[in-house]
Amino acid sequence: MLEKVPVTHVAGIGPAKTKALAELGIHDVAALLTHFPYRYDDLRIRPLLSYADGDRVRVQVTINGSPKLRWQNGKSILQAPVLVDFQTPAYAMWFNQHYLQKRLREGEVVILQGKWSERYRRIAVSHTEFGNQRLRSEEAAMYPVYRSSKQISSPQIAAFIQQALAQFQDQIVDLLPLELRQRYKLVNRYEALLAMHRPRTREELRQAHRRLAFEEFFLFQLQLQRYRVQAKLQSDGVVRHVPSDVFEKFADALEGFTLTDGQYDAMQEIYHDLNSPRAMTRLLQGDVGSGKTWVAFFAAYAMVRAGWQVAMMAPTEILAEQHLLEARKRLEPLGVRVALLTGSTGIRERREILALLAAHQVDLLLGTHALLTGDVEFARLGLVITDEQHRFGVAQRGTLQEKGERTDILYLSATPIPRTLALAIYGDLDVSVIRERPKGRQPVRTYWLRSSEEDKAVRMVRRELAKGRQAYIVAPLVEDSEKLEATSAVSLYEQMQSHLAGYRVSMLHGRQSAKEKDAIMRSFIAGEIQALVSTTVIEVGIDVPNATIMLIYHAQRFGLAQLHQLRGRVGRGANASFCILLGDPPGDVAKQRLETMVGTDDGFLIAEKDLELRGPGEFLGVRQSGLPEFTVGDLARDLNIMQVARDEAEKLLQENEFWLLPVYEGLRKHLFEADSAGLKY
Numbered sequence: 001m002l003e004k005v006p007v008t009h010v011a012g013i014g015p016a017k018t019k020a021l022a023e024l025g026i027h028d029v030a031a032l033l034t035h036f037p038y039r040y041d042d043l044r045i046r047p048l049l050s051y052a053d054g055d056r057v058r059v060q061v062t063i064n065g066s067p068k069l070r071w072q073n074g075k076s077i078l079q080a081p082v083l084v085d086f087q088t089p090a091y092a093m094w095f096n097q098h099y100l101q102k103r104l105r106e107g108e109v110v111i112l113q114g115k116w117s118e119r120y121r122r123i124a125v126s127h128t129e130f131g132n133q134r135l136r137s138e139e140a141a142m143y144p145v146y147r148s149s150k151q152i153s154s155p156q157i158a159a160f161i162q163q164a165l166a167q168f169q170d171q172i173v174d175l176l177p178l179e180l181r182q183r184y185k186l187v188n189r190y191e192a193l194l195a196m197h198r199p200r201t202r203e204e205l206r207q208a209h210r211r212l213a214f215e216e217f218f219l220f221q222l223q224l225q226r227y228r229v230q231a232k233l234q235s236d237g238v239v240r241h242v243p244s245d246v247f248e249k250f251a252d253a254l255e256g257f258t259l260t261d262g263q264y265d266a267m268q269e270i271y272h273d274l275n276s277p278r279a280m281t282r283l284l285q286g287d288v289g290s291g292k293t294w295v296a297f298f299a300a301y302a303m304v305r306a307g308w309q310v311a312m313m314a315p316t317e318i319l320a321e322q323h324l325l326e327a328r329k330r331l332e333p334l335g336v337r338v339a340l341l342t343g344s345t346g347i348r349e350r351r352e353i354l355a356l357l358a359a360h361q362v363d364l365l366l367g368t369h370a371l372l373t374g375d376v377e378f379a380r381l382g383l384v385i386t387d388e389q390h391r392f393g394v395a396q397r398g399t400l401q402e403k404g405e406r407t408d409i410l411y412l413s414a415t416p417i418p419r420t421l422a423l424a425i426y427g428d429l430d431v432s433v434i435r436e437r438p439k440g441r442q443p444v445r446t447y448w449l450r451s452s453e454e455d456k457a458v459r460m461v462r463r464e465l466a467k468g469r470q471a472y473i474v475a476p477l478v479e480d481s482e483k484l485e486a487t488s489a490v491s492l493y494e495q496m497q498s499h500l501a502g503y504r505v506s507m508l509h510g511r512q513s514a515k516e517k518d519a520i521m522r523s524f525i526a527g528e529i530q531a532l533v534s535t536t537v538i539e540v541g542i543d544v545p546n547a548t549i550m551l552i553y554h555a556q557r558f559g560l561a562q563l564h565q566l567r568g569r570v571g572r573g574a575n576a577s578f579c580i581l582l583g584d585p586p587g588d589v590a591k592q593r594l595e596t597m598v599g600t601d602d603g604f605l606i607a608e609k610d611l612e613l614r615g616p617g618e619f620l621g622v623r624q625s626g627l628p629e630f631t632v633g634d635l636a637r638d639l640n641i642m643q644v645a646r647d648e649a650e651k652l653l654q655e656n657e658f659w660l661l662p663v664y665e666g667l668r669k670h671l672f673e674a675d676s677a678g679l680k681y
């Protein structure tokens, strides 16, 4: 397994480069081979005539005189007369590359890349290639460019990858069954890798891509369908015999609040699922704040009335505790016995809860990942609910499911996933959608201000704080760097301490420990902190009705979906809420994003607009999108590949041979290893 071979085994990679690769997240040969180019450049040489003034050119020149070196303000300038394309006289200039003086010999033919100035007949050279390193023209047409760093350049990475491909060719295993490869005309893995890193034609690249996307989707689907297929083989679902008075009883527990139509419809659907012989696998989608928790509680209540236990898992302790508070209010009066189990539950209390659970004296067990451990045993588990579904791995959800027999499943998600996409990924999953917000909820008033109007924005924040309300202040997004993001949050926090003098301000960012974050979030929920400066780490599901204003710095840097998710943390109470987007969008698209935010707070509309503005690939790729992330495959572009991969994975899992024959051993192993790695989707 090349996952276990460190990059030091590749000839030519020494300690310095090992470190540089590690900083790019590349530790083993497998990772090196799948460090794919993010773009391909056309580096073919063209005649000078085909370029215009100011173009970046790539031309062939003959050095036509001895190069002269001079220094200016401590910088070197090397200049030589050249003959371009064996005919056009010009000059070449190299800045800070004086070491080239010795290498450039009169009469030598080299390739220069750089900027062309028609007026001075001069090439400002950025890159020089000598005869021995010249690219073959077929390689030059699509020259790979890799994510690189100061310590290791893209061409160096390219060279190491080529070396690794040559050195480890025999050890590159192809997990895809031969039969599938033949049927779908997929190139083998080695060929695919070779073509990704050094494509000779567009078609070759396309085929490599198709093959790798298929593999990625297929392995993902094997994981995903594994539990489903097993459940199906075991038997169909169970008719739960939920009594019909559950609607009325549950409504009573809401103390005068009326359910929205969307909530009611979803409850009906769940009720029918539970009372039908088909097993339930339902995804409940609803915008942030749409009231998914109550629907989930209804499902729990219905199951409990039918005599079964329910598990409800949330990604963080704070969310799980929030569930507990709400369950005490809504479900305990209906006779549901509720308990909470998290990583911080004390040993004695934990033991007690587990005993009660096994004796069926707890009906609804709320909690975090702590529910997954082996000693958590239910007497009669019938339903598993997963909140913020995408935050859990496939295997994690499977583990909880398997604590019961033929358990029904309800996933909650705030991400609007287009139906075609949901089907392609999840197959026969049923979807309920809550479209509207609870009544009496005022829409969040959203304003877009230029960064020069920061004063005004801060005044609005102070006005809310003066009323006893709370505020979120979101620091600029720094793509791909948690460290820089933290730094920007810290400096914003310092500013806010003076802007909001007299109020208690605190700060939250990704570099704090989980415990620290937790404590800060708790004091914000308790109202001890009035303004919270934060990066995007603020919990999605968090419900602080007293927080009525959110101020987002450099709003133009966020994606629409992300802005919308952030905004969802305010507007959760009866009071008017505000969202202020501070930012100077650099272009039309960024401007339209902010305008869309001002114009609507319907998450589904925003998702559609986002698709339109950014192109599907981008929308789906954003952080927090709630969808699986793939390296090669693109859900928007390769949806048909996903469908095929899904069907094939499902078919294979149902064949006995898959579990028995040695040819499938690699795949089976992958399945179990991915299991422990906690593959996400």
Ligand code: ADP
Pocket (backbone or CB within 6 Å): 257, 258, 259, 260, 263, 286, 287, 288, 289, 290, 291, 292, 293, 294, 414, 438, 439, 541, 543, 572
């Ligand atoms: P989400 O869908 O984001 O998980 P929650 O379930 O946390 O939303 O609900 C947001 C808030 O709205 C909670 O405080 C909840 O008690 C309240 N709520 C839910 N449904 C209704 C309703 N029908 N009427 C009034 N308030 C509601």
Ligand code: MG
Pocket (backbone or CB within 6 Å): 292, 293, 387, 541
């Ligand atoms: Mg929620």
